[in-house]
Amino acid sequence: MSIERPLGPLIVGIDGTALDQATAERLCHPAVGGVILFSRNYESPEQLRALAGEIGALRSPRLLLAVDQEGGRVQRFREGFTPLPPLGLLGRWYASHPDRARDLAYRHGRVMAAEVLGHGVDLSFAPVLDLDRGSSVIGDRSMASEPAAVGDLAAHYIAGMKDAGMRCCGKHFPGHGSVEADSHDEVVVDRRDLDDLEADLAPFAELAGSLDSVMMAHVCYPARDAEPAGYSRAWIVDTLRERLNFRGVVISDDLDMVGAGPAGSLAERVSKSLAAGCNAVLVCRPESVRELLDGASDWVTPEPGTLERLYGRAMASLDEQMLVPEFRSWRESLRALS
Numbered sequence: 001m002s003i004e005r006p007l008g009p010l011i012v013g014i015d016g017t018a019l020d021q022a023t024a025e026r027l028c029h030p031a032v033g034g035v036i037l038f039s040r041n042y043e044s045p046e047q048l049r050a051l052a053g054e055i056g057a058l059r060s061p062r063l064l065l066a067v068d069q070e071g072g073r074v075q076r077f078r079e080g081f082t083p084l085p086p087l088g089l090l091g092r093w094y095a096s097h098p099d100r101a102r103d104l105a106y107r108h109g110r111v112m113a114a115e116v117l118g119h120g121v122d123l124s125f126a127p128v129l130d131l132d133r134g135s136s137v138i139g140d141r142s143m144a145s146e147p148a149a150v151g152d153l154a155a156h157y158i159a160g161m162k163d164a165g166m167r168c169c170g171k172h173f174p175g176h177g178s179v180e181a182d183s184h185d186e187v188v189v190d191r192r193d194l195d196d197l198e199a200d201l202a203p204f205a206e207l208a209g210s211l212d213s214v215m216m217a218h219v220c221y222p223a224r225d226a227e228p229a230g231y232s233r234a235w236i237v238d239t240l241r242e243r244l245n246f247r248g249v250v251i252s253d254d255l256d257m258v259g260a261g262p263a264g265s266l267a268e269r270v271s272k273s274l275a276a277g278c279n280a281v282l283v284c285r286p287e288s289v290r291e292l293l294d295g296a297s298d299w300v301t302p303e304p305g306t307l308e309r310l311y312g313r314a315m316a317s318l319d320e321q322m323l324v325p326e327f328r329s330w331r332e333s334l335r336a337l338s
Contacts, residue, residue: 168213
């Protein structure tokens with residue numbers, strides 16, 4: 001019997017490919033609202049469906065289930081899934097054959113979302129809206145170097161996701177692609193002036209009305225605010241909410257990253273993210289989750305129904321979709337490019 005409990009603000013990582021009792025108990029903690037899955041949680045399509053079912057049965061409303069299934073080097077589920085090419089391939093096609101690139105963007109989003117939903121997972125944190133302008137961590141995860149190309153391709157990619165029944169998440173606001181350092185490993189500072197930052201903002205501005213959620217960057221932009229963007233009301237409230245009129249869910253990037261460190265302890269990082277305007281925060285290391293929940297305090301919880309807005313709904317089972325020649329051809333075309 002599931003526990004009736006509102007979803008909290010934490011989207012957490014777990015160990016293993018099945019739930020043990022201790023993990024199940026942690027996922028029932030009032031501060032938890034979702035789970036992010038990684039390669040460590042994946043063994044096979046059958047195992048993933050079983051794990052999703054276990055997690056879904058714990059609580060009502062059920063926990064949001066998420067993953068990073070971008071393609072290329074960031075694809076958590078591989079065996080039994082279509083090998084997806086990196087999004088940077090779309091930009092290379094766009095330079096010479098824009099119509100072909102738009103079609104591939106739609107196929108990529110549609111196939112990715114259908115496969116993830118078909119295994120019981122709600123949301124892939126996609127698409128990447130960062131520009132490919134020298135970042136060591138973004139690189140070919142970006143669709144292109146030019147804002148207009150990223151906006152155009154991402155619109156088609158999102159259409160594919162939504163036609164499969166999945167919500168979307170643009171990342172990493174206000175843009176991580178133009179600074180070389182990797183926020184996983186160090187505190188990142190982008191020292192450009194506000195005028196230069198506008199190019200990175202452009203895809204988010206263009207797509208703000210289509211995005212269901214946005215993930216923040218752990219990057220400091222001193223021209224706007226000394227705090228990393230995920231702790232900054234200047235970025236989240238003044239820019240994203242008021243200037244861009246974004247009305248979706250705001251999610252922090254992983255608070256275990258070194259780039260999140262300026263806020264202090266992990267509990268302080270959670271508090272500052274939520275106080276700045278994030279609706280939910282990611283804590284991906286299971287050992288951090290254990291530590292955090294042992295000392296969990298009175299964090300702000302999302303408005304009822306906030307995370308539920310990101311639930312996915314498979315439009316048809318994968319078995320049914322595989323009977324459709326068009327869907328089979330989309331998968332094969334992506335396999336050939338990967």
